[in-house]
Amino acid sequence: MTTRYRVEYALKTHRRDQFIEWIKGLLAVPFVLHSQPTGVFESRTGTVAQMAEEAHRRYAEIMQDVEDMIDDHIAHQKVGLHSQSKLKLLVPTIGEFFTRLPLADAFRYQDRKRFISSRRFVPPSFNDIRLILNTAQLMGLINAGGVDLATFDGDVTLYEDGKCLEPTNPVIQRIINLMSHGTKIGIVTAAGYTEAEKYYGRLYGLLEAIKESTILSPSQKENIVIMGGESNFLFKYDPTSPYLLAHLHRRSWILPSMSTWNQQTITNLLDLAEVSLRECVANLSLPASILRKERAVGIIPSEPGYRFPRESLEETVLNVQKKLEMSEVGKLLPFCAFNGGNDVFVDIGDKSWGVCVCQKYFGGSASTVDEGGSIRGDRTLHVGDQFLSAGSNDFKARVVGTTAWIASPAETVELLDELGAMMGAKKELAAGKE
Ligand code: IMP
Ligand code: MG
Numbered sequence: 001m002t003t004r005y006r007v008e009y010a011l012k013t014h015r016r017d018q019f020i021e022w023i024k025g026l027l028a029v030p031f032v033l034h035s036q037p038t039g040v041f042e043s044r045t046g047t048v049a050q051m052a053e054e055a056h057r058r059y060a061e062i063m064q065d066v067e068d069m070i071d072d073h074i075a076h077q078k079v080g081l082h083s084q085s086k087l088k089l090l091v092p093t094i095g096e097f098f099t100r101l102p103l104a105d106a107f108r109y110q111d112r113k114r115f116i117s118s119r120r121f122v123p124p125s126f127n128d129i130r131l132i133l134n135t136a137q138l139m140g141l142i143n144a145g146g147v148d149l150a151t152f153d154g155d156v157t158l159y160e161d162g163k164c165l166e167p168t169n170p171v172i173q174r175i176i177n178l179m180s181h182g183t184k185i186g187i188v189t190a191a192g193y194t195e196a197e198k199y200y201g202r203l204y205g206l207l208e209a210i211k212e213s214t215i216l217s218p219s220q221k222e223n224i225v226i227m228g229g230e231s232n233f234l235f236k237y238d239p240t241s242p243y244l245l246a247h248l249h250r251r252s253w254i255l256p257s258m259s260t261w262n263q264q265t266i267t268n269l270l271d272l273a274e275v276s277l278r279e280c281v282a283n284l285s286l287p288a289s290i291l292r293k294e295r296a297v298g299i300i301p302s303e304p305g306y307r308f309p310r311e312s313l314e315e316t317v318l319n320v321q322k323k324l325e326m327s328e329v330g331k332l333l334p335f336c337a338f339n340g341g342n343d344v345f346v347d348i349g350d351k352s353w354g355v356c357v358c359q360k361y362f363g364g365s366a367s368t369v370d371e372g373g374s375i376r377g378d379r380t381l382h383v384g385d386q387f388l389s390a391g392s393n394d395f396k397a398r399v400v401g402t403t404a405w406i407a408s409p410a411e412t413v414e415l416l417d418e419l420g421a422m423m424g425a426k427k428e429l430a431a432g433k434e
Contacts, residue, residue: 015388018093020129023066030058031123039120048118056117059124063132064104070097093389098378098402099140106136127407134404134415141381141402142422147183148366149375149401150175151227151355153384153394154189154202157412161341167205171409174416175206180215181423184366184375185224186358188351188382190340190393192229192296199226199235200243207244210237225361230336230393231258231353232295234361253357258349261333266348268329270297273337273346276323280316298345313339317391320346338386338393350396355382359400377401383412 034055039048073085074097087094110132111117116124141147155161158171165172179185193199200207203226210221226235226245234253238246274290274297281288281299287306288299299316301308321337324330324346336350359374366375380401384394387405397403406412 017126017130017387017389019091020126020133022091023129024124024126026062026066027059027124027129030055030062034058035120035123037120048120051120052115052118056111059111059117060104060107063107067101067103067136070101070103073097074100095398098376098380099137099144101133101136102139102143103132103136106132106139109135130405130407134406135418137381137402137404138415138419138422141378142419142426144378145368146379146423146426147178147381147419148368148379149184149186149358149362149381150178151186151188151358151380151382151397151401152412153351153382153386154187154191155340156385157383157406157409158187158206159202159409164201165203165205167208169205169409170413171416172206172209174413174420176209176213176216177420178416179210179220179223182220183223184358184362186227186355186361187224188227188230188354188358188397190230190296190336190338190345190347190351192232192293192347194233194247194294196235196241196243196245196247199228199245207237211239211244223362223365225358227354227357229293229295229349230347230351230396231349231357232347234357253361255353255356255360258353261348265329265332266295269324269327269333269335269348270295270346272327272329273297273320273324273335276320277316277344277346280312280319284312284315286312286316295348296345298340298343300343307342313342313344314391316344320344321390336393336396337391339391347393351382351384351393352396352398352400355380355397355400383415 034051036046036051039046039051069087073082073087073094076082076085077096082088082096110128114128116128152158159165159169175185187203191202210216210224213221221237224237234248235245236248237244270292274292277290277297277299280286286299286308287302289302291298291300317337317339324335324337334349334353335346337346359380363369363374368376368379370376377400381404382394382397382401383404383406384397385406386392386394387403389395394403404415406415
């Protein structure tokens with residue numbers, strides 16, 4: 001019973017994205033009906049081109065239907081009835097949409113790139129749909145007015161897990177290009193350090209490139225902050241500071257609702273997290289050291305080069321998260337327990353707060369703000385790699401802005417190229433109309 005519960009509940013439901021799985025299921029039907037695997041050895045079934053054309057038409061129709069259903073969900077959202085939309089009934093985990101998602105167009109774009117409709121044996125996959133959703137999100141943002149704030153996770157999104165953003169990283173030029181269009185940038189990472197030097201060590205390639213850039217004006221260069229420890233330490237780019245970063249005191253940037261996070265509650269939450277991490281280390285016999293910080297506690301390998309089994313990392317995250325959720329202190333403070341690939345951390349706050357702080361920080365100089373003076377969610381894009389509902393940290397950003405789910409630093413570069421092309425096309429169109 002226990003084992004079955006664990007497999008079904010913990011490892012399956014939480015390791016799947018319900019919305020993506022649902023779309024995958026819808027596309028599986030035309031795949032089964034129209035793909036022609038026998039075409040590999042017999043000619044009666046028509047050419048690949050004919051099959052691809054038919055599959056393409058059917059897939060696009062389905063994506064259009066889903067797009068219409070999202071429009072209906074947004075209409076419900078606007079009058080406070082999103083829990084009654086048809087989409088909500090079909091996909092109970094669905095949240096808020098900040099922009100429309102032109103899924104049919106996004107599908108056509110990705111089909112040209114990935115030849116989804118030409119496949120006879122492999123149906124539209126999780127990754128196909130994830131990338132279609134990313135493209136649709138970029139299209140939605142551009143149609144709604146553009147990206148005023150782009151926030152990026154660090155590990156896996158900008159650089160390989162545990163590595164640094166080196167000067168040769170192709171993402172640097174893409175970020176500078178975005179900044180040259182007036183977009184503000186936040187690096188919203190779980191990596192929690194109090195010293196500028198540590199962040200410089202992780203991000204020096206980007207910081208030095210901004211300093212040397214001739215395409216950015218001095219004021220555009222100011223448009224980047226680093227939000228560390230999910231939502232705990234804020235640094236701004238400053239060419240006159242050592243390591244090009246100036247630490248900003250918490251009292252100068254915290255949101256009013258963060259002022260209740262007092263030291264005693266923080267200590268209590270981290271104490272409890274530490275106890276349950278220690279229990280997991282003992283129960284799973286992990287060669288791990290506990291790392292306690294000002295605003296976080298985690299486990300890291302105690303032997304250099306050791307890699308924790310994936311199952312142990314997941315078990316630890318789900319255990320700690322449950323224990324904190326059930327506790328009194330867990331109800332007083334937001335926290336984020338996540339699997340960092342080869343470590344597990346519990347941080348105070350989460351990336352929804354981190355992105356919110358960036359929205360507020362840059363709100364004063366943005367053209368479109370909400371009533372609180374912050375950059376709006378429909379003008380914000382958070383790019384990250386951790387979007388599963390349990391044990392992931394980027395997932396939390398979904399409640400404050402639009403998101404793109406990438407799987408590697410190379411995908412981030414591709415995404416930014418896509419965005420750059422869309423921004424360029426929009427500019428050309430606007431110039432043509434003048
Ligand atoms: P991210 O992908 O940029 O959010 O970075 C996550 C990684 O930062 C984790 O997997 C850890 O290896 C590392 N890290 C360093 N310090 C901290 C901390 O205080 N909290 C959480 N993660 C940390
Ligand atoms: Mg990451």
